[in-house]
Amino acid sequence: MVSPIRLLLADDQALVRGALAALLALEPDLLVVAEVGRADDVVAAAVGNHADVCLLDIEMPGSSEVPDGIAAAAALRRDAPGVRSLMVTTFGRPGYLRRALEAGASGFVVKDTPAPELADAVRRVHAGLRVVDPLLAGESLAGGANPLTEREAEVLRVALDGVPVARIAERVHLSAGTVRNYLSSAIGKTGTATRVEAARLARDRGWI
Amino acid sequence: MVSPIRLLLADDQALVRGALAALLALEPDLLVVAEVGRADDVVAAAVGNHADVCLLDIEMPGSSEVPDGIAAAAALRRDAPGVRSLMVTTFGRPGYLRRALEAGASGFVVKDTPAPELADAVRRVHAGLRVVDPLLAGESLAGGANPLTEREAEVLRVALDGVPVARIAERVHLSAGTVRNYLSSAIGKTGTATRVEAARLARDRGWI
DNA sequence: ACCTGCGGATGACAGGTGTCACGGGCAACG
DNA sequence: CGTTGCCCGTGACACCTGTCATCCGCAGGT
Numbered sequence: 146m147v148s149p150i151r152l153l154l155a156d157d158q159a160l161v162r163g164a165l166a167a168l169l170a171l172e173p174d175l176l177v178v179a180e181v182g183r184a185d186d187v188v189a190a191a192v193g194n195h196a197d198v199c200l201l202d203i204e205m206p207g208s209s210e211v212p213d214g215i216a217a218a219a220a221l222r223r224d225a226p227g228v229r230s231l232m233v234t235t236f237g238r239p240g241y242l243r244r245a246l247e248a249g250a251s252g253f254v255v256k257d258t259p260a261p262e263l264a265d266a267v268r269r270v271h272a273g274l275r276v277v278d279p280l281l282a283g284e285s286l287a288g289g290a291n292p293l294t295e296r297e298a299e300v301l302r303v304a305l306d307g308v309p310v311a312r313i314a315e316r317v318h319l320s321a322g323t324v325r326n327y328l329s330s331a332i333g334k335t336g337t338a339t340r341v342e343a344a345r346l347a348r349d350r351g352w353i
Numbered sequence: 354m355v356s357p358i359r360l361l362l363a364d365d366q367a368l369v370r371g372a373l374a375a376l377l378a379l380e381p382d383l384l385v386v387a388e389v390g391r392a393d394d395v396v397a398a399a400v401g402n403h404a405d406v407c408l409l410d411i412e413m414p415g416s417s418e419v420p421d422g423i424a425a426a427a428a429l430r431r432d433a434p435g436v437r438s439l440m441v442t443t444f445g446r447p448g449y450l451r452r453a454l455e456a457g458a459s460g461f462v463v464k465d466t467p468a469p470e471l472a473d474a475v476r477r478v479h480a481g482l483r484v485v486d487p488l489l490a491g492e493s494l495a496g497g498a499n500p501l502t503e504r505e506a507e508v509l510r511v512a513l514d515g516v517p518v519a520r521i522a523e524r525v526h527l528s529a530g531t532v533r534n535y536l537s538s539a540i541g542k543t544g545t546a547t548r549v550e551a552a553r554l555a556r557d558r559g560w561i
Numbered sequence: 562a563c564c565t566g567c568g569g570a571t572g573a574c575a576g577g578t579g580t581c582a583c584g585g586g587c588a589a590c591g
Numbered sequence: 592c593g594t595t596g597c598c599c600g601t602g603a604c605a606c607c608t609g610t611c612a613t614c615c616g617c618a619g620g621t
Contacts, residue, residue: 502567502568504568527569528571530571531568534570
């Protein structure tokens with residue numbers, strides 16, 4: 146008998162975490178050795194429990210250095226290179242996929258893939274293969290590269306919740322005029338009409 | 354040996370659905386008899402499989418008559434009064450809770466409750482008790498009643514994604530000036546500064 | 562018939578927003 | 592060195608938005 150694949154589950158929703166653990170426990174060659182609910186707890190738990198593969202949700206609370214699951218994958222590659230990351234996320238946004246792969250994730254599945262395929266994905270990732278939803282991979286290529294500058298992205302992140310320009314300006318420590326210039330530029334690049342539309346499109350594309 | 358509680362799982366994310374099924378299968382007195390991924394499939398599957406309790410996600414695709422899990426709960430009460438509904442949702446928005454209870458749901462738990470409590474909640478609901486997250490119940494009362502008129506709510510729903518007033522107007526078949534009046538009124542009632550902020554607050558309160 | 566309330570619309574106004582042109586500073590690159 | 596590109600800012604302009612007062616039509620009450 147070979148030793149089982151050691152898994153870490155990272156998802157902020159305890160119910161989903163527990164349910165995934167129950168699902169994966171049905172596979173004799175898989176062993177869940179740790180569960181965490183925050184992105185900044187991933188590395189320590191992975192190292193401490195000698196995990197082989199980490200299942201990471203993207204939308205997760207965390208610290209400013211490790212704010213989400215993608216950052217956790219990057220931190221794993223840096224601090225625990227032997228551990229592989231498999232993103233398991235709700236939103237199949239093309240930019241999420243691209244950013245996750247850039248961060249060093251070995252796989253990417255969305256939460257509406259059939260349950261039986263998850264264990265297979267884990268085994269593939271553990272074997273050193275890449276696992277990517279083929280439909281999503283196509284969309285990701287069609288989406289194109291991020292045309293936004295860092296400042297434009299920063300301003301758009303704040304613009305997401307619809308606050309007035311003045312408040313965006315004080316949050317990012319810029320003048321209101323400068324913020325309007327960045328927003329105008331971003332609106333032009335995204336082909337939208339308002340800053341909120343631009344921000345939402347940029348988010349769906351994974352540009353911010 | 355008493356007969357087990359017969360469950361229906363409704364969640365659009367197949368992975369979560371399967372994982373919940375695995376989790377609940379660990380309980381000897383529970384039996385998952387059906388799984389669906391759309392709100393408008395709930396009633397038929399519940400009746401056809403003689404379900405006792407339905408676990409319903411709120412954010413689910415559906416038809417125009419039964420667009421989400423809350424509508425599914427209402428449909429169940431109308432067409433299958435013996436079946437009880439337990440909402441299992443990601444977002445603990447106070448208005449969701451209120452609307453779910455008005456729709457006839459017997460319970461409401463959020464997805465970050467600990468996994469072991471889910472089976473307990475199912476048993477309580479099956480026994481005829483109400484199960485409500487106590488923290489959420491407090492927020493719901495604090496949130497207060499919906500101060501918006503039907504038109505204000507309708508306009509805010511479209512305003513959610515940040516489109517300009519002109520496009521809102523054509524979508525709801527009103528003049529642009531009238532839309533601005535409703536938006537202004539809604540902004541005043543919500544104490545916000547822009548239509549997008551007002552729309553987001555109204556959504557979080559469950560007013561739209 | 563009268564008043565009242567409400568949905569819808571209009572017009573006017575101040576202030577916010579999107580666009581553009583332009584300026585200076587700075588780092589990277591040929 | 593000059594050029595390029597991004598950063599940050601300013602000022603001006605047209606347009607959009609949020610606010611307010613006002614009006615019309617229509618249904619309910621009395």
